[in-house]
Amino acid sequence: MDTNYSPQQLPDPDHEQLAEFAELFVGLKQLEYSDHPSDEILRAYVANRLLDGPGAGRVGATFRDERVFQRFLQGQLTRWTRSDVSMHVLTCGVCQHRVAQLRASRRQWLGLARQRPREEPSWPRRLALGALASAVTAAIIAALWLWPASPPMSPCWIEEQCWQQVVQESSLKGGIMVVYRASPGRF
Amino acid sequence: MEIRIELARLAYAENILRCTNEPPEMVEDLLSLDGELEKARRWFAFAEAKRRFDPNIVRGLLVYLFSHYASTEFDPRKREQLVREITEGRVRMRELTIERLAGTRLSWEHIFRLVGRQFNPTREKEKIKELYAQLYSSASAPAIPPEVSYGH
Numbered sequence: 651m652d653t654n655y656s657p658q659q660l661p662d663p664d665h666e667q668l669a670e671f672a673e674l675f676v677g678l679k680q681l682e683y684s685d686h687p688s689d690e691i692l693r694a695y696v697a698n699r700l701l702d703g704p705g706a707g708r709v710g711a712t713f714r715d716e717r718v719f720q721r722f723l724q725g726q727l728t729r730w731t732r733s734d735v736s737m738h739v740l741t742c743g744v745c746q747h748r749v750a751q752l753r754a755s756r757r758q759w760l761g762l763a764r765q766r767p768r769e770e771p772s773w774p775r776r777l778a779l780g781a782l783a784s785a786v787t788a789a790i791i792a793a794l795w796l797w798p799a800s801p802p803m804s805p806c807w808i809e810e811q812c813w814q815q816v817v818q819e820s821s822l823k824g825g826i827m828v829v830y831r832a833s834p835g836r837f
Numbered sequence: 838m839e840i841r842i843e844l845a846r847l848a849y850a851e852n853i854l855r856c857t858n859e860p861p862e863m864v865e866d867l868l869s870l871d872g873e874l875e876k877a878r879r880w881f882a883f884a885e886a887k888r889r890f891d892p893n894i895v896r897g898l899l900v901y902l903f904s905h906y907a908s909t910e911f912d913p914r915k916r917e918q919l920v921r922e923i924t925e926g927r928v929r930m931r932e933l934t935i936e937r938l939a940g941t942r943l944s945w946e947h948i949f950r951l952v953g954r955q956f957n958p959t960r961e962k963e964k965i966k967e968l969y970a971q972l973y974s975s976a977s978a979p980a981i982p983p984e985v986s987y988g989h
Binding site: 667668670671672674675677678679681698702703708709710712713714716719722723724725732733734735736737739740741749753757 | 838839840841842843844845846847848849850851852855857858859863864867868876879880898901902905906907908918932934935936937939958962966
C-alpha cells in the first residue's frame, strides 16, 4: 500500500476530526476519591516507570483479575498500574495538580542536565589516564606471557615421598634401579 | 458506578494504545456491566482493527482521539511540552496515556511523526467503522429470522 501522500491528499487539520467518536468520552467528570496514589507512584508515573502489569507480556493487570477490577471500580487500589494512575489523575483535581508540579520540576532538572556541557578532562588528566591504561594493559600482557613459564606448584611437600625406588635384578644387565612416581606432577 | 465503568472502558482503550490490552472477548462482560455494550464494542473494534490492519496507524488514530476528546479543556502548556517531545523524538506511543494526551489537541502532523509515517486518517477511520459494522451488525440482528417457512 502506498503510504506517501501529497499535501492535497492529506487532511487539513480541521477537516478530519473523528468527531463521531467523541461520544465515547461523554460522561467523564471529576470524582471524589478516598485513596490517592502516593508521591512515589506519581513520580514513577511521570517518569514512565510505571507498568501496566507484571510479567513478560505486560498485559494490563486491571482486567485480569475480577477482584482487582472490583477494586478499580471502587477506587481503592492496593497496587497501581499505569492505567490506574492515568484514569485516577484524569478524574482527580488534587492529583492533576500534583502531576503538573512533578512534570514541571522534572522538566526543569532535565533541561538543566541538557544545558550543562559535558566536562572535558584536562590534558594532564588525560595523560595520567592514558599512562594508567597503558600500565594496566602491559601488566596484563606480561602476566599472560609469563603464565605458561611459571614453575608449577610442587604436588607434594618435601617431607612426603613422591617417588619410589625399586632395584630390579636382571641376569643380563645386573641391577637396574627403577623410579616410580607415587603422585602426579613434575619432579 | 456508571462513571467507573466508563473509566474502565477508557483504561482498556489506553491499553490498546500501548498494546497491553486483553483480547476483547476476555473483557466484554466486565466492560459492559453498566449495559453500555455498544460503547465497549466501539473500543473492541479498535482492538480488532489493530490485529487486522497496521497497528501503528490504529494507535495513531487513538492518540488523535484522546488528545482531542478526552478533555474539553485545552491545555496549551501540556501541548507545548508534548509537541516538543514528539518533535525531538523523545516520546513513543507505548509511553503515552490518556491523561497525558488529554487537552493537547495534537495535529495530524504530530500523529504522523509519532507513527513514523503518513497515512490517510479518513480512509483509516472508515476502515474501522466498516470493521465495527462487520463485527457487530450481525450480533445485534436476531440469529433466526422471525418467520421461517420450512416448506411443508
